Amino acid sequence: MALQYAFFTGCVAKGAGRELLTSTNLVCKKLGIELFEMEDAACCGAGVGGEDNVMVSDTVNARTFALAEERGMDIMNICVTCQGVHKKAQARLAKEPGYMARVNDVLKSETGREYKGQAKVRHFAKILIEDYGLDKLKALVVKPLGELKAAAFYGCYSVRPHEYSDLKNPDDPDEMERILEAIGAKTVNYPGRLKCCGFPIIMMNKQNSLTLSGSVIRSAKESGADCLVTQCPLCHLNMDAYQPEIDETLRMPVVHIQQLIGLALGYTAEQMGMNTHIISASGALASI
Amino acid sequence: MSEITFRIYRFEAGKDASPRYDEYKLALEEGDTLLKCLNTIRGAQDGTLAYRMSCGSAICGSCAMRANGHALLACKTQAAGLVKNGVIQLDPLGNFPVIRDLVVDLEPFWSSLRKVSPWLQPNLADEPARERLQTPAQFQLIDDVTTCILCASCWSDCNVLEVDKKFLGPATLAKAHRFIFDTRDAKGRERMEKITEPNGLWDCTHCGECSTRCPTETKPLARIEETREAVMMAGITNSPGARHALGFRESMRWFGALNENYLPVRSVGFFNIPGLLGIMPVGLRMMLKRKAPPMFPHWIDKVGEVKRIFKRFHELRKNVGGAGTKTDGDD
Numbered sequence: 001m002a003l004q005y006a007f008f009t010g011c012v013a014k015g016a017g018r019e020l021l022t023s024t025n026l027v028c029k030k031l032g033i034e035l036f037e038m039e040d041a042a043c044c045g046a047g048v049g050g051e052d053n054v055m056v057s058d059t060v061n062a063r064t065f066a067l068a069e070e071r072g073m074d075i076m077n078i079c080v081t082c083q084g085v086h087k088k089a090q091a092r093l094a095k096e097p098g099y100m101a102r103v104n105d106v107l108k109s110e111t112g113r114e115y116k117g118q119a120k121v122r123h124f125a126k127i128l129i130e131d132y133g134l135d136k137l138k139a140l141v142v143k144p145l146g147e148l149k150a151a152a153f154y155g156c157y158s159v160r161p162h163e164y165s166d167l168k169n170p171d172d173p174d175e176m177e178r179i180l181e182a183i184g185a186k187t188v189n190y191p192g193r194l195k196c197c198g199f200p201i202i203m204m205n206k207q208n209s210l211t212l213s214g215s216v217i218r219s220a221k222e223s224g225a226d227c228l229v230t231q232c233p234l235c236h237l238n239m240d241a242y243q244p245e246i247d248e249t250l251r252m253p254v255v256h257i258q259q260l261i262g263l264a265l266g267y268t269a270e271q272m273g274m275n276t277h278i279i280s281a282s283g284a285l286a287s288i
Numbered sequence: 289m290s291e292i293t294f295r296i297y298r299f300e301a302g303k304d305a306s307p308r309y310d311e312y313k314l315a316l317e318e319g320d321t322l323l324k325c326l327n328t329i330r331g332a333q334d335g336t337l338a339y340r341m342s343c344g345s346a347i348c349g350s351c352a353m354r355a356n357g358h359a360l361l362a363c364k365t366q367a368a369g370l371v372k373n374g375v376i377q378l379d380p381l382g383n384f385p386v387i388r389d390l391v392v393d394l395e396p397f398w399s400s401l402r403k404v405s406p407w408l409q410p411n412l413a414d415e416p417a418r419e420r421l422q423t424p425a426q427f428q429l430i431d432d433v434t435t436c437i438l439c440a441s442c443w444s445d446c447n448v449l450e451v452d453k454k455f456l457g458p459a460t461l462a463k464a465h466r467f468i469f470d471t472r473d474a475k476g477r478e479r480m481e482k483i484t485e486p487n488g489l490w491d492c493t494h495c496g497e498c499s500t501r502c503p504t505e506t507k508p509l510a511r512i513e514e515t516r517e518a519v520m521m522a523g524i525t526n527s528p529g530a531r532h533a534l535g536f537r538e539s540m541r542w543f544g545a546l547n548e549n550y551l552p553v554r555s556v557g558f559f560n561i562p563g564l565l566g567i568m569p570v571g572l573r574m575m576l577k578r579k580a581p582p583m584f585p586h587w588i589d590k591v592g593e594v595k596r597i598f599k600r601f602h603e604l605r606k607n608v609g610g611a612g613t614k615t616d617g618d619d
Contacts, residue, residue, distance in 0.1 A: 011545045011546035011548070012546070012548070014545070014586060015546070015548040015581035015582065015586075016548055016574060016579055016580065016581050017579075018579075019579075039588065039589045040588055040589035040590045041588065042540060042544040042545065042588055042591075042594045043539070043540050043544065043545045043546045045536065045540060046536070046546070047494050048532060048533050048536040049533075049536045049537055049540045051513070051516045051517060051520060051533040051536075052516075052517060052520030052521065052533055052534070052537060053517065053520075053521075053601060053605070054513070054517060055601065056537075056597065056598060056601045059597050059601070060540065060594060060597055063593065063594070063597065106597060106600055106601070107597070109600070110593065110596040110597050110600050111593040111596065111597070113593075156493070156494065156495045156496055157496075159496075160495065160496030160497060160499070160500045161496045161499045161500045161507075161509065162500050170500075171356075171358060172372075195447060195495075196447040196448075196493045196495035196497075198447075198493060199493075200493045200494050201448075201490070201491055201492075201493050201529075203528055203529075203532050203551075203552060203555035203556065204490045204491060204527075204528045204529045204532065204555075205452075205486075205487075205490075205491050206566070207452075208448060208451050208452045208455075208491065209493075211451040211452070212447060212448075212450075212451055212493070215450075215451065241570050241573060241574055241579070242570055244569075244573065245569065245570070275577075276577050276578060276579045277577070277579075278573050278574070278577055278579070
């Protein structure tokens with residue numbers, strides 16, 4: 001039977017990062033992974049929505065988990081911020097049964113739903129490795145990305161705090177690199193790959209935010225990367241959409257990991273929405 | 289056990305033009321802590337190697353340093369777990385000037401801590417006959433944060449401090465939390481107002497390095513999150529960070545989803561003309577690439593359920609809240 005997931009798109013993939021949604025849908029179609037988009041799930045809060053009351057945010061997220069349980073499916077995220085926020089909410093609920101009961105009281109009385117603690121939340125990359133298998137992915141590659149030197153950028157919520165990370169070795173992970181190597185790309189190890197992109201403070205302290213993302217981009221460039229690869233549309237926004245304000249000469253393309261997988265599976269750059277990036281990736285992709 | 293190589297940062301301020309790495313071979317014995325290894329190297333191989341240490345029991349916080357790029361306590365960490373390809377690399381804590389080898393100048397850390405008046409300031413007009421008591425539940429609020437040993441591991445690996453030395457920093461924000469949540473302290477509101485100024489509470493990116501490197505239960509990121517909640521509850525919302533949080537909540541409550549057109553404007557401030565002009569370039573770039581969020585907001589299906597959850601919590605808060613209950617932005 002095909003793998004099936006309740007698909008939590010996150011808000012950015014329906015707004016400023018629509019190419020992420022398009023590329024994920026096409027890639028999963030080609031892989032034979034069935035996605036059931038959760039049109040009724042609410043925003044995870046991105047760690048901000050609950051800053052004045054974390055229990056509200058946990059209740060809204062418990063509703064999302066309950067919706068997946070009603071479908072009898074686990075959740076697939078395509079944003080590591082959504083993934084990290086969901087994982088933290090689940091950890092808080094699992095840790096204190098009394099807290100979970102209070103959250104469920106509100107959930108039941110206001111929505112008639114209940115979170116039972118069964119739905120797992122995982123990021124696309126984790127599902128690809130754990131459930132689908134990189135050997136199977138490799139077998140479907142029709143256009144290996146041989147000459148492309150890709151710099152994986154993990155995103156804070158996927159690596160820290162360690163207790164909430166899904167990575168085997170969060171201080172030195174290799175999951176993204178394994179996926180990139182499975183589709184034939186060369187990977188670049190660079191000092192900035194586990195750093196913060198600065199996005200969460202772009203509205204509070206733009207200078208610090210862009211200095212952080214600039215430092216990551218420069219680090220990848222100095223290590224010889226052709227492009228940065230993200231698994232979070234927020235990291236993508238800060239490093240792509242704001243890049244001209246950091247330093248116009250950087251010209252470092254930033255792409256979603258799904259887009260590169262799609263290219264390797266035979267989709268065109270246009271189908272993967274490569275033309276929507278602020279920093280053109282056409283030069284980097286010319287080599288493949 | 290087999291012999292491994294310690295690759296250690298060497299530098300003396302005022303004498304050396306640039307740092308170097310010296311290598312020392314050492315046979316690890318089972319259970320050896322990193323600190324024991326350093327003591328052996330200094331005692332048997334190189335008496336000029338400088339590092340701090342004192343209690344050897346993860347209480348004093350002196351022996352914090354970086355191993356393989358991450359801050360930790362040398363006395364609390366077994367060396368065997370750090371070996372990577374036969375090597376352990378040791379560096380001084382990050383975000384500090386180096387005095388010599390693994391010894392850093394902690395003055396930026398202390399001067400930041402002093403900014404939040406890290407001592408109890410009770411209401412002296414209400415002096416009790418005996419000591420100021422707390423219930424176990426009241427102490428619970430500060431139980432974790434009082435385990436801080438001021439080792440500066442969090443400071444070393446903080447991403448924001450790497451780019452801005454004016455940031456208050458994780459240990460300082462945790463110390464502010466320790467007194468804001470202390471029921472015996474009378475200066476909570478002043479403390480909250482102080483740390484919500486620029487370069488404070490709202491400048492943290494949530495990168496999680498501080499909590500990951502913290503060797504105690506202080507876990508600064510968790511304390512920062514609790515303090516933000518307290519600040520919002522107290523109605524201290526006139527800052528871009530607080531407006532951002534309010535805007536996010538409003539967007540979630542109205543649409544069930546983030547409205548990317550509304551949130552930036554709400555965060556910057558509706559009448560902040562220079563701020564609004566500042567966000568225009570990115571908006572224009574995105575429009576030109578057909579990347580701008582759709583003009584019309586997107587509502588999730590069954591958004592009424594989410595609205596009811598928010599309404600319920602608003603009512604709960606009104607019922608349990610007092611003078612500090614925030615209503616700004618609520619229906």
